[in-house]
Amino acid sequence: DASLVSLIESSFARFAARPAFHNFGTTITYADLDRLSRHLAAHLQSAGLGKGDRIALVMPNLLQYPLALFAALRAGLTVVNTNPSYTARELGDQLRDSGARAVIALETSAHVLAEVLHDTSVEHVVITTAGELLPFPKGAVINFVTRHVKHLVPRYRLPRTVSLRRALADGAQRRFQAAHVTADDIAFLQYTGGTTGTPKGAVLSHRNVVANLDQLNAVWGGLIEPGVEIVITPLPLYHVFCLTCNCLLFAQHGGLNVLITDPRDIPAFVRELARWRFSIITGVNTLYAALLAHPGFAGLSFSSLKIAVAGGMSLHPAVARKWRAVTGRPMIEGYGLTEASPVVACNTPDGAQDGSVGPPLPGTEISIREGDVEVARGEPGELWIRGPQVMHGYWNRPDDTRNAFTDGWLRTGDVAVLEAGGRLRIVDRKKDMIIVSGFKVFPNEVEAVVESHPAVAESGCIAVPDDRSGQAVAVFVVPRPGHRVSIEELRQYCRERLAPYKVPKHIEFRDTLPKSNVGKVLRRKLSVE
Numbered sequence: 001d002a003s004l005v006s007l008i009e010s011s012f013a014r015f016a017a018r019p020a021f022h023n024f025g026t027t028i029t030y031a032d033l034d035r036l037s038r039h040l041a042a043h044l045q046s047a048g049l050g051k052g053d054r055i056a057l058v059m060p061n062l063l064q065y066p067l068a069l070f071a072a073l074r075a076g077l078t079v080v081n082t083n084p085s086y087t088a089r090e091l092g093d094q095l096r097d098s099g100a101r102a103v104i105a106l107e108t109s110a111h112v113l114a115e116v117l118h119d120t121s122v123e124h125v126v127i128t129t130a131g132e133l134l135p136f137p138k139g140a141v142i143n144f145v146t147r148h149v150k151h152l153v154p155r156y157r158l159p160r161t162v163s164l165r166r167a168l169a170d171g172a173q174r175r176f177q178a179a180h181v182t183a184d185d186i187a188f189l190q191y192t193g194g195t196t197g198t199p200k201g202a203v204l205s206h207r208n209v210v211a212n213l214d215q216l217n218a219v220w221g222g223l224i225e226p227g228v229e230i231v232i233t234p235l236p237l238y239h240v241f242c243l244t245c246n247c248l249l250f251a252q253h254g255g256l257n258v259l260i261t262d263p264r265d266i267p268a269f270v271r272e273l274a275r276w277r278f279s280i281i282t283g284v285n286t287l288y289a290a291l292l293a294h295p296g297f298a299g300l301s302f303s304s305l306k307i308a309v310a311g312g313m314s315l316h317p318a319v320a321r322k323w324r325a326v327t328g329r330p331m332i333e334g335y336g337l338t339e340a341s342p343v344v345a346c347n348t349p350d351g352a353q354d355g356s357v358g359p360p361l362p363g364t365e366i367s368i369r370e371g372d373v374e375v376a377r378g379e380p381g382e383l384w385i386r387g388p389q390v391m392h393g394y395w396n397r398p399d400d401t402r403n404a405f406t407d408g409w410l411r412t413g414d415v416a417v418l419e420a421g422g423r424l425r426i427v428d429r430k431k432d433m434i435i436v437s438g439f440k441v442f443p444n445e446v447e448a449v450v451e452s453h454p455a456v457a458e459s460g461c462i463a464v465p466d467d468r469s470g471q472a473v474a475v476f477v478v479p480r481p482g483h484r485v486s487i488e489e490l491r492q493y494c495r496e497r498l499a500p501y502k503v504p505k506h507i508e509f510r511d512t513l514p515k516s517n518v519g520k521v522l523r524r525k526l527s528v529e
Helices: 004-014 030-046 064-074 088-098 107-119 138-149 164-172 206-220 240-252 266-273 285-293 317-327 398-404 443-451 487-495
Strands: 019-023 026-029 054-058 078-082 102-106 124-128 161-163 186-192 200-205 230-233 256-259 280-283 307-310 331-336 343-346 365-370 381-386 409-418 424-429 434-436 439-441 456-466 470-479 506-509
Touching (some): 004 064, 004 206, 026 030, 030 164, 054 064, 054 088, 064 240, 088 200, 102 107, 124 164, 161 164, 230 240, 240 256, 240 280, 266 285, 285 456, 434 456
Parallel strands (some): 054 078, 230 280, 307 331
Antiparallel strands (some): 434 439
Protein backbone atom coordinates (compact mmCIF):
# COMPACT_ATOMS: atom_id res chain seq x y z
CA ASP A 1 0.00 0.00 0.00
CA ALA A 2 3.01 2.30 -0.04
CA SER A 3 3.30 5.16 -2.51
CA LEU A 4 6.45 6.41 -4.19
CA VAL A 5 6.20 9.48 -1.97
CA SER A 6 6.46 7.47 1.24
CA LEU A 7 9.30 5.46 -0.32
CA ILE A 8 11.43 8.48 -1.27
CA GLU A 9 10.69 10.38 1.94
CA SER A 10 11.87 7.34 3.89
CA SER A 11 15.14 7.46 1.93
CA PHE A 12 15.50 11.19 2.59
CA ALA A 13 15.38 10.43 6.32
CA ARG A 14 17.53 7.27 6.33
CA PHE A 15 20.27 8.45 4.00
CA ALA A 16 20.24 12.23 4.55
CA ALA A 17 24.03 12.63 4.52
CA ARG A 18 24.63 10.19 1.69
CA PRO A 19 25.28 11.34 -1.90
CA ALA A 20 22.25 10.77 -4.12
CA PHE A 21 23.02 12.05 -7.63
CA HIS A 22 26.18 13.26 -9.35
CA ASN A 23 26.51 15.15 -12.63
CA PHE A 24 29.09 17.48 -14.18
CA GLY A 25 31.38 17.14 -11.16
CA THR A 26 28.68 18.11 -8.64
CA THR A 27 26.99 15.86 -6.08
CA ILE A 28 23.73 16.45 -4.24
CA THR A 29 22.83 14.51 -1.10
CA TYR A 30 19.52 13.03 -0.05
CA ALA A 31 19.15 15.92 2.40
CA ASP A 32 19.65 18.35 -0.51
CA LEU A 33 16.99 16.54 -2.51
CA ASP A 34 14.60 16.57 0.42
CA ARG A 35 14.97 20.32 0.92
CA LEU A 36 15.00 21.37 -2.73
CA SER A 37 12.15 19.09 -3.83
CA ARG A 38 10.04 20.37 -0.92
CA HIS A 39 10.67 23.97 -2.08
CA LEU A 40 9.84 23.16 -5.71
CA ALA A 41 6.73 21.23 -4.68
CA ALA A 42 5.55 24.23 -2.63
CA HIS A 43 6.11 26.50 -5.65
CA LEU A 44 4.10 24.20 -7.92
CA GLN A 45 1.26 24.14 -5.40
CA SER A 46 1.32 27.93 -5.18
CA ALA A 47 0.93 28.04 -8.98
CA GLY A 48 -2.45 26.35 -8.58
CA LEU A 49 -1.42 22.79 -9.34
CA GLY A 50 -3.20 20.14 -7.31
CA LYS A 51 -3.32 16.42 -6.80
CA GLY A 52 -3.76 14.53 -10.08
CA ASP A 53 -2.71 17.40 -12.36
CA ARG A 54 -0.21 16.42 -15.03
CA ILE A 55 3.25 17.97 -15.29
CA ALA A 56 5.63 17.30 -18.19
CA LEU A 57 9.36 16.98 -17.50
CA VAL A 58 11.43 17.80 -20.58
CA MET A 59 15.11 17.35 -19.82
CA PRO A 60 18.02 14.89 -20.19
CA ASN A 61 20.05 13.38 -17.35
CA LEU A 62 20.82 16.41 -15.19
CA LEU A 63 20.54 16.99 -11.44
CA GLN A 64 17.35 18.91 -12.22
CA TYR A 65 15.54 15.76 -13.31
CA PRO A 66 15.38 13.89 -9.96
CA LEU A 67 14.68 17.19 -8.23
CA ALA A 68 11.71 17.89 -10.50
CA LEU A 69 10.54 14.27 -10.36
CA PHE A 70 10.47 14.05 -6.58
CA ALA A 71 8.92 17.52 -6.25
CA ALA A 72 6.10 16.60 -8.62
CA LEU A 73 5.39 13.33 -6.85
CA ARG A 74 5.41 14.98 -3.41
CA ALA A 75 2.93 17.58 -4.68
CA GLY A 76 0.63 14.76 -5.77
CA LEU A 77 1.10 15.47 -9.48
CA THR A 78 1.20 12.94 -12.29
CA VAL A 79 4.51 12.99 -14.16
CA VAL A 80 4.54 12.97 -17.95
CA ASN A 81 8.08 12.03 -18.96
CA THR A 82 8.98 13.69 -22.25
CA ASN A 83 11.89 13.21 -24.62
CA PRO A 84 13.79 16.55 -24.87
CA SER A 85 14.67 15.81 -28.51
CA TYR A 86 11.02 15.80 -29.57
CA THR A 87 9.97 17.91 -32.52
CA ALA A 88 7.21 20.48 -32.12
CA ARG A 89 4.67 18.03 -33.51
CA GLU A 90 5.69 15.26 -31.11
CA LEU A 91 5.85 17.53 -28.06
CA GLY A 92 2.55 19.21 -28.89
CA ASP A 93 0.79 15.88 -29.36
CA GLN A 94 2.01 14.60 -25.99
CA LEU A 95 1.15 17.78 -24.09
CA ARG A 96 -2.34 17.91 -25.61
CA ASP A 97 -3.04 14.21 -25.10
CA SER A 98 -1.90 14.24 -21.47
CA GLY A 99 -3.64 17.53 -20.65
CA ALA A 100 -0.49 18.70 -18.88
CA ARG A 101 -0.99 21.92 -16.90
CA ALA A 102 2.70 22.55 -16.21
CA VAL A 103 6.08 21.95 -17.81
CA ILE A 104 9.61 21.93 -16.42
CA ALA A 105 12.04 22.05 -19.33
CA LEU A 106 15.70 22.55 -20.11
CA GLU A 107 16.26 25.74 -22.11
CA THR A 108 17.51 23.71 -25.09
CA SER A 109 13.88 22.61 -25.62
CA ALA A 110 12.31 26.01 -24.92
CA HIS A 111 12.07 27.04 -28.59
CA VAL A 112 10.14 23.86 -29.39
CA LEU A 113 7.84 24.42 -26.42
CA ALA A 114 7.25 28.00 -27.58
CA GLU A 115 5.92 26.74 -30.92
CA VAL A 116 3.18 24.60 -29.40
CA LEU A 117 2.35 26.15 -26.02
CA HIS A 118 -0.61 28.18 -27.31
CA ASP A 119 -2.42 25.00 -28.38
CA THR A 120 -2.09 23.13 -25.07
CA SER A 121 -3.50 23.24 -21.54
CA VAL A 122 -0.14 24.29 -20.07
CA GLU A 123 -0.50 27.22 -17.67
CA HIS A 124 2.83 27.21 -15.84
CA VAL A 125 6.34 26.82 -17.27
CA VAL A 126 9.63 26.49 -15.38
CA ILE A 127 12.78 26.79 -17.51
CA THR A 128 16.15 25.57 -16.27
CA THR A 129 19.68 25.89 -17.64
CA ALA A 130 22.22 23.07 -17.87
CA GLY A 131 24.39 24.63 -15.17
CA GLU A 132 21.69 25.96 -12.87
CA LEU A 133 22.33 23.57 -9.97
CA LEU A 134 26.11 23.66 -10.34
CA PRO A 135 28.41 25.90 -8.27
CA PHE A 136 30.04 29.03 -9.69
CA PRO A 137 31.98 29.23 -11.96
CA LYS A 138 31.29 25.72 -13.30
CA GLY A 139 27.60 26.39 -13.88
CA ALA A 140 28.31 29.64 -15.71
CA VAL A 141 30.91 27.96 -17.92
CA ILE A 142 28.56 25.11 -18.87
CA ASN A 143 25.78 27.57 -19.66
CA PHE A 144 28.14 29.62 -21.83
CA VAL A 145 29.34 26.56 -23.74
CA THR A 146 25.78 25.29 -24.19
CA ARG A 147 24.54 28.62 -25.55
CA HIS A 148 27.48 30.16 -27.39
CA VAL A 149 29.87 27.35 -28.30
CA LYS A 150 27.55 24.44 -29.07
CA HIS A 151 24.65 26.77 -30.00
CA LEU A 152 22.11 24.44 -28.41
CA VAL A 153 19.70 27.18 -27.31
CA PRO A 154 17.90 28.75 -30.28
CA ARG A 155 16.11 32.00 -29.61
CA TYR A 156 12.64 31.61 -28.16
CA ARG A 157 9.86 33.67 -26.67
CA LEU A 158 7.93 32.19 -23.79
CA PRO A 159 5.83 34.63 -21.76
CA ARG A 160 5.02 34.01 -18.11
CA THR A 161 7.85 31.58 -17.38
CA VAL A 162 10.01 31.37 -14.28
CA SER A 163 13.54 30.07 -13.87
CA LEU A 164 14.14 27.04 -11.69
CA ARG A 165 16.25 29.18 -9.36
CA ARG A 166 13.38 31.63 -8.90
CA ALA A 167 10.89 28.78 -8.43
CA LEU A 168 13.04 27.31 -5.65
CA ALA A 169 13.43 30.69 -3.96
CA ASP A 170 9.68 31.24 -4.13
CA GLY A 171 8.91 27.80 -2.73
CA ALA A 172 11.35 28.30 0.14
CA GLN A 173 9.11 31.14 1.37
CA ARG A 174 5.94 29.05 1.19
CA ARG A 175 4.45 26.27 3.27
CA PHE A 176 4.44 22.89 1.59
CA GLN A 177 1.17 20.98 1.97
CA ALA A 178 1.56 17.19 1.96
CA ALA A 179 -0.63 15.83 -0.82
CA HIS A 180 -1.62 12.55 0.92
CA VAL A 181 -0.80 10.43 -2.10
CA THR A 182 -2.24 6.90 -2.10
CA ALA A 183 -1.07 3.74 -3.81
CA ASP A 184 -3.91 3.96 -6.32
CA ASP A 185 -3.12 7.50 -7.48
CA ILE A 186 -1.51 7.87 -10.91
CA ALA A 187 2.24 8.41 -10.68
CA PHE A 188 3.14 8.47 -14.38
CA LEU A 189 1.68 8.80 -17.84
CA GLN A 190 4.54 7.02 -19.56
CA TYR A 191 4.19 7.40 -23.32
CA THR A 192 4.93 4.42 -25.52
CA GLY A 193 4.19 3.01 -28.93
CA GLY A 194 2.63 0.11 -27.06
CA THR A 195 1.59 -2.98 -28.99
CA THR A 196 0.17 -1.00 -31.94
CA GLY A 197 2.85 1.64 -32.59
CA THR A 198 0.63 4.67 -31.89
CA PRO A 199 2.07 6.81 -29.02
CA LYS A 200 -0.18 6.70 -25.99
CA GLY A 201 0.16 7.18 -22.28
CA ALA A 202 0.45 4.05 -20.16
CA VAL A 203 -1.28 4.79 -16.84
CA LEU A 204 1.10 3.66 -14.09
CA SER A 205 -0.11 4.04 -10.52
CA HIS A 206 2.09 4.38 -7.46
CA ARG A 207 1.07 0.80 -6.64
CA ASN A 208 2.24 -0.45 -10.06
CA VAL A 209 5.71 1.06 -9.71
CA VAL A 210 6.18 0.20 -6.03
CA ALA A 211 5.13 -3.37 -6.82
CA ASN A 212 7.79 -3.55 -9.54
CA LEU A 213 10.39 -2.24 -7.07
CA ASP A 214 9.30 -4.89 -4.56
CA GLN A 215 9.62 -7.56 -7.24
CA LEU A 216 13.12 -6.39 -8.18
CA ASN A 217 14.11 -6.34 -4.52
CA ALA A 218 12.92 -9.93 -4.16
CA VAL A 219 15.32 -10.94 -6.95
CA TRP A 220 18.24 -8.56 -6.37
CA GLY A 221 17.77 -7.68 -2.69
CA GLY A 222 20.75 -9.72 -1.52
CA LEU A 223 22.95 -7.96 -4.05
CA ILE A 224 22.18 -4.35 -3.07
CA GLU A 225 23.95 -2.95 -0.03
CA PRO A 226 22.02 0.05 1.37
CA GLY A 227 23.90 3.34 1.29
CA VAL A 228 26.86 1.88 -0.58
CA GLU A 229 26.10 1.27 -4.26
CA ILE A 230 27.44 3.55 -7.00
CA VAL A 231 25.26 3.21 -10.08
CA ILE A 232 26.24 4.40 -13.55
CA THR A 233 23.18 5.89 -15.25
CA PRO A 234 23.72 6.53 -18.96
CA LEU A 235 20.21 5.87 -20.24
CA PRO A 236 17.73 8.74 -19.95
CA LEU A 237 15.85 8.91 -16.68
CA TYR A 238 12.71 9.84 -18.61
CA HIS A 239 12.77 6.31 -20.09
CA VAL A 240 10.87 3.83 -17.94
CA PHE A 241 13.76 1.31 -17.76
CA CYS A 242 16.16 3.79 -16.18
CA LEU A 243 13.40 5.53 -14.23
CA THR A 244 12.57 2.38 -12.28
CA CYS A 245 15.80 0.36 -12.31
CA ASN A 246 18.21 3.24 -11.65
CA CYS A 247 16.50 6.32 -10.26
CA LEU A 248 13.81 4.81 -8.04
CA LEU A 249 15.34 1.45 -7.10
CA PHE A 250 18.65 2.88 -5.93
CA ALA A 251 17.08 5.95 -4.36
CA GLN A 252 15.12 3.48 -2.25
CA HIS A 253 18.42 1.96 -1.08
CA GLY A 254 20.42 5.16 -0.67
CA GLY A 255 22.62 4.55 -3.70
CA LEU A 256 24.49 7.17 -5.71
CA ASN A 257 23.36 7.59 -9.32
CA VAL A 258 26.14 8.98 -11.53
CA LEU A 259 24.21 10.69 -14.32
CA ILE A 260 25.68 10.58 -17.82
CA THR A 261 24.12 13.41 -19.82
CA ASP A 262 25.45 12.41 -23.25
CA PRO A 263 26.34 8.70 -23.43
CA ARG A 264 26.94 9.01 -27.17
CA ASP A 265 30.22 10.79 -26.36
CA ILE A 266 31.99 7.50 -25.63
CA PRO A 267 35.46 8.97 -24.91
CA ALA A 268 33.97 11.32 -22.28
CA PHE A 269 31.86 8.46 -20.92
CA VAL A 270 34.93 6.27 -20.47
CA ARG A 271 36.78 9.12 -18.74
CA GLU A 272 33.86 9.50 -16.31
CA LEU A 273 33.83 5.75 -15.60
CA ALA A 274 37.53 5.96 -14.71
CA ARG A 275 36.68 8.31 -11.82
CA TRP A 276 34.40 5.85 -10.02
CA ARG A 277 34.56 2.51 -8.25
CA PHE A 278 31.12 1.75 -9.62
CA SER A 279 29.21 -1.35 -8.61
CA ILE A 280 26.22 -1.34 -11.00
CA ILE A 281 25.77 -0.18 -14.57
CA THR A 282 22.68 -0.39 -16.77
CA GLY A 283 22.50 0.01 -20.51
CA VAL A 284 21.41 -1.41 -23.84
CA ASN A 285 23.22 -3.67 -26.28
CA THR A 286 24.36 -0.86 -28.59
CA LEU A 287 25.79 1.17 -25.71
CA TYR A 288 27.73 -1.76 -24.29
CA ALA A 289 29.08 -2.59 -27.74
CA ALA A 290 30.28 1.01 -28.16
CA LEU A 291 32.02 0.96 -24.75
CA LEU A 292 33.74 -2.34 -25.52
CA ALA A 293 34.98 -0.95 -28.84
CA HIS A 294 36.71 2.01 -27.15
CA PRO A 295 40.42 1.32 -26.62
CA GLY A 296 40.44 2.81 -23.12
CA PHE A 297 37.56 0.79 -21.72
CA ALA A 298 39.49 -2.44 -21.08
CA GLY A 299 41.97 -0.50 -18.95
CA LEU A 300 39.36 0.54 -16.38
CA SER A 301 39.11 -1.04 -12.94
CA PHE A 302 36.15 -3.37 -12.52
CA SER A 303 37.07 -4.56 -9.02
CA SER A 304 33.89 -3.12 -7.47
CA LEU A 305 31.53 -4.05 -10.31
CA LYS A 306 28.81 -6.49 -9.28
CA ILE A 307 26.65 -6.64 -12.38
CA ALA A 308 25.83 -4.94 -15.63
CA VAL A 309 22.14 -4.95 -16.53
CA ALA A 310 21.00 -5.03 -20.14
CA GLY A 311 17.46 -4.17 -21.15
CA GLY A 312 15.49 -2.12 -23.64
CA MET A 313 16.48 -4.32 -26.58
CA SER A 314 17.90 -7.75 -27.29
CA LEU A 315 21.37 -8.43 -25.86
CA HIS A 316 23.51 -10.05 -28.53
CA PRO A 317 25.59 -13.02 -27.34
CA ALA A 318 28.85 -11.64 -28.77
CA VAL A 319 28.49 -8.49 -26.65
CA ALA A 320 27.72 -10.49 -23.49
CA ARG A 321 30.73 -12.76 -24.05
CA LYS A 322 33.11 -9.87 -24.69
CA TRP A 323 31.79 -8.00 -21.64
CA ARG A 324 32.57 -10.93 -19.36
CA ALA A 325 35.98 -11.39 -20.97
CA VAL A 326 36.90 -7.73 -20.42
CA THR A 327 35.32 -7.06 -17.02
CA GLY A 328 35.24 -10.50 -15.46
CA ARG A 329 31.64 -9.86 -14.44
CA PRO A 330 28.35 -11.15 -15.85
CA MET A 331 25.92 -9.15 -17.91
CA ILE A 332 22.38 -9.70 -16.67
CA GLU A 333 19.62 -9.51 -19.26
CA GLY A 334 16.05 -8.71 -18.39
CA TYR A 335 12.82 -8.07 -20.22
CA GLY A 336 10.11 -5.51 -19.73
CA LEU A 337 7.82 -3.03 -21.39
CA THR A 338 6.42 0.35 -20.47
CA GLU A 339 3.01 -1.13 -19.75
CA ALA A 340 4.58 -3.24 -16.95
CA SER A 341 6.41 -0.47 -15.07
CA PRO A 342 8.59 -1.98 -16.79
CA VAL A 343 10.23 -5.24 -15.61
CA VAL A 344 8.58 -8.59 -16.31
CA ALA A 345 11.50 -11.02 -16.07
CA CYS A 346 15.21 -10.89 -15.31
CA ASN A 347 18.21 -13.05 -14.61
CA THR A 348 20.34 -13.03 -11.48
CA PRO A 349 24.17 -13.05 -11.36
CA ASP A 350 24.15 -16.75 -10.49
CA GLY A 351 21.46 -17.57 -13.05
CA ALA A 352 21.87 -19.04 -16.50
CA GLN A 353 23.75 -16.75 -18.88
CA ASP A 354 22.39 -18.41 -21.99
CA GLY A 355 20.58 -15.62 -23.81
CA SER A 356 17.35 -16.01 -21.88
CA VAL A 357 15.86 -13.10 -19.94
CA GLY A 358 15.39 -15.26 -16.86
CA PRO A 359 12.25 -16.32 -15.02
CA PRO A 360 9.29 -14.00 -14.50
CA LEU A 361 9.49 -11.76 -11.45
CA PRO A 362 7.67 -12.97 -8.33
CA GLY A 363 3.93 -12.40 -8.62
CA THR A 364 4.06 -12.23 -12.42
CA GLU A 365 1.99 -14.71 -14.42
CA ILE A 366 2.89 -15.53 -18.01
CA SER A 367 1.21 -17.39 -20.84
CA ILE A 368 2.63 -18.14 -24.31
CA ARG A 369 -0.16 -18.24 -26.87
CA GLU A 370 -0.92 -18.63 -30.54
CA GLY A 371 -4.17 -16.73 -30.89
CA ASP A 372 -6.07 -17.56 -27.72
CA VAL A 373 -4.56 -21.04 -27.35
CA GLU A 374 -1.60 -21.72 -25.10
CA VAL A 375 1.27 -23.38 -26.95
CA ALA A 376 3.38 -26.30 -25.74
CA ARG A 377 6.46 -25.52 -23.67
CA GLY A 378 9.39 -24.78 -25.92
CA GLU A 379 7.20 -23.49 -28.74
CA PRO A 380 7.18 -19.79 -29.71
CA GLY A 381 4.07 -17.68 -29.29
CA GLU A 382 2.90 -14.27 -28.15
CA LEU A 383 3.76 -13.48 -24.55
CA TRP A 384 0.78 -12.58 -22.33
CA ILE A 385 1.36 -11.31 -18.79
CA ARG A 386 -0.53 -10.52 -15.59
CA GLY A 387 0.83 -8.99 -12.43
CA PRO A 388 0.65 -6.09 -9.96
CA GLN A 389 3.09 -4.04 -12.07
CA VAL A 390 0.85 -4.07 -15.17
CA MET A 391 -0.68 -0.72 -16.09
CA HIS A 392 -4.30 0.24 -15.56
CA GLY A 393 -4.68 1.01 -19.27
CA TYR A 394 -3.95 3.74 -21.79
CA TRP A 395 -4.79 7.33 -20.92
CA ASN A 396 -8.16 8.35 -22.41
CA ARG A 397 -8.02 5.47 -24.90
CA PRO A 398 -10.63 2.89 -23.88
CA ASP A 399 -10.57 1.15 -27.27
CA ASP A 400 -6.79 0.72 -27.20
CA THR A 401 -7.01 -0.51 -23.61
CA ARG A 402 -9.63 -3.12 -24.54
CA ASN A 403 -7.54 -4.23 -27.51
CA ALA A 404 -4.44 -4.66 -25.33
CA PHE A 405 -6.11 -6.90 -22.73
CA THR A 406 -7.91 -10.25 -22.83
CA ASP A 407 -9.51 -11.46 -19.60
CA GLY A 408 -7.04 -9.42 -17.55
CA TRP A 409 -4.00 -10.57 -19.54
CA LEU A 410 -1.84 -7.94 -21.25
CA ARG A 411 -0.91 -9.07 -24.74
CA THR A 412 2.66 -7.81 -25.16
CA GLY A 413 3.09 -8.25 -28.92
CA ASP A 414 6.44 -9.97 -28.24
CA VAL A 415 7.20 -13.51 -29.37
CA ALA A 416 8.69 -15.62 -26.58
CA VAL A 417 9.54 -19.21 -25.66
CA LEU A 418 9.19 -20.71 -22.17
CA GLU A 419 12.23 -22.91 -21.64
CA ALA A 420 13.26 -25.51 -19.11
CA GLY A 421 13.48 -24.15 -15.60
CA GLY A 422 10.79 -21.57 -16.31
CA ARG A 423 13.11 -19.16 -18.10
CA LEU A 424 11.82 -16.87 -20.82
CA ARG A 425 13.56 -16.33 -24.11
CA ILE A 426 12.36 -13.36 -26.15
CA VAL A 427 12.46 -14.21 -29.82
CA ASP A 428 11.36 -10.92 -31.37
CA ARG A 429 8.56 -8.44 -31.83
CA LYS A 430 5.53 -10.12 -33.37
CA LYS A 431 5.11 -7.24 -35.81
CA ASP A 432 8.78 -7.47 -36.93
CA MET A 433 8.61 -11.16 -37.82
CA ILE A 434 9.48 -11.91 -41.47
CA ILE A 435 7.65 -14.63 -43.42
CA VAL A 436 9.79 -16.11 -46.23
CA SER A 437 7.85 -18.65 -48.30
CA GLY A 438 5.81 -19.49 -45.21
CA PHE A 439 8.84 -19.84 -42.93
CA LYS A 440 9.25 -17.54 -39.93
CA VAL A 441 12.41 -15.43 -39.67
CA PHE A 442 13.12 -13.41 -36.53
CA PRO A 443 15.26 -10.29 -37.11
CA ASN A 444 17.01 -10.63 -33.74
CA GLU A 445 18.53 -13.93 -34.82
CA VAL A 446 19.78 -12.53 -38.12
CA GLU A 447 21.22 -9.43 -36.42
CA ALA A 448 23.01 -11.56 -33.82
CA VAL A 449 24.70 -13.61 -36.55
CA VAL A 450 25.66 -10.58 -38.64
CA GLU A 451 27.07 -8.75 -35.61
CA SER A 452 29.19 -11.74 -34.66
CA HIS A 453 31.32 -10.99 -37.76
CA PRO A 454 34.46 -9.17 -36.57
CA ALA A 455 34.06 -6.38 -39.15
CA VAL A 456 30.49 -5.47 -38.11
CA ALA A 457 29.67 -2.89 -35.44
CA GLU A 458 25.87 -3.05 -35.59
CA SER A 459 23.01 -4.02 -37.86
CA GLY A 460 19.29 -3.76 -38.44
CA CYS A 461 17.13 -6.42 -40.10
CA ILE A 462 13.76 -5.91 -41.78
CA ALA A 463 11.40 -7.54 -44.28
CA VAL A 464 11.22 -6.36 -47.88
CA PRO A 465 8.68 -7.43 -50.53
CA ASP A 466 9.75 -10.26 -52.81
CA ASP A 467 7.92 -11.56 -55.91
CA ARG A 468 8.89 -15.18 -55.33
CA SER A 469 8.85 -15.63 -51.56
CA GLY A 470 6.41 -12.90 -50.49
CA GLN A 471 9.00 -11.36 -48.22
CA ALA A 472 12.80 -11.45 -48.12
CA VAL A 473 15.37 -10.62 -45.49
CA ALA A 474 17.21 -7.28 -45.73
CA VAL A 475 19.98 -6.26 -43.37
CA PHE A 476 21.65 -2.86 -42.92
CA VAL A 477 25.20 -2.97 -41.64
CA VAL A 478 27.49 -0.43 -39.97
CA PRO A 479 31.12 -1.63 -40.31
CA ARG A 480 33.62 -1.26 -37.50
CA PRO A 481 36.07 1.61 -37.99
CA GLY A 482 39.11 0.41 -39.89
CA HIS A 483 37.45 -2.86 -40.99
CA ARG A 484 36.24 -3.87 -44.42
CA VAL A 485 33.95 -6.63 -45.54
CA SER A 486 32.20 -7.20 -48.87
CA ILE A 487 28.52 -7.96 -49.33
CA GLU A 488 29.26 -11.41 -50.69
CA GLU A 489 31.67 -12.21 -47.87
CA LEU A 490 29.05 -11.23 -45.30
CA ARG A 491 26.34 -13.19 -47.11
CA GLN A 492 28.59 -16.28 -47.16
CA TYR A 493 29.24 -15.83 -43.45
CA CYS A 494 25.47 -15.92 -42.90
CA ARG A 495 25.03 -18.98 -45.15
CA GLU A 496 27.36 -20.90 -42.85
CA ARG A 497 25.29 -20.00 -39.78
CA LEU A 498 21.68 -19.60 -40.92
CA ALA A 499 19.14 -21.70 -42.78
CA PRO A 500 18.90 -20.67 -46.45
CA TYR A 501 15.58 -18.83 -46.06
CA LYS A 502 17.08 -16.70 -43.25
CA VAL A 503 20.12 -15.55 -45.24
CA PRO A 504 19.81 -11.83 -46.15
CA LYS A 505 18.87 -11.32 -49.78
CA HIS A 506 19.61 -7.59 -49.51
CA ILE A 507 22.64 -6.19 -47.67
CA GLU A 508 23.39 -2.48 -47.47
CA PHE A 509 26.22 -0.70 -45.68
CA ARG A 510 25.38 2.46 -43.75
CA ASP A 511 27.39 4.98 -41.74
CA THR A 512 24.73 5.03 -39.02
CA LEU A 513 21.37 3.46 -38.20
CA PRO A 514 18.31 5.30 -36.87
CA LYS A 515 17.92 4.80 -33.13
CA SER A 516 15.54 5.51 -30.29
CA ASN A 517 16.37 7.65 -27.28
CA VAL A 518 17.90 4.63 -25.52
CA GLY A 519 19.91 3.46 -28.53
CA LYS A 520 17.59 0.78 -29.88
CA VAL A 521 17.78 0.45 -33.67
CA LEU A 522 14.49 1.68 -35.18
CA ARG A 523 13.73 -0.96 -37.77
CA ARG A 524 10.61 0.86 -38.94
CA LYS A 525 12.79 3.69 -40.25
CA LEU A 526 14.94 1.39 -42.39
CA SER A 527 14.21 0.88 -46.08
CA VAL A 528 16.10 -0.47 -49.07
CA GLU A 529 17.52 2.27 -51.28
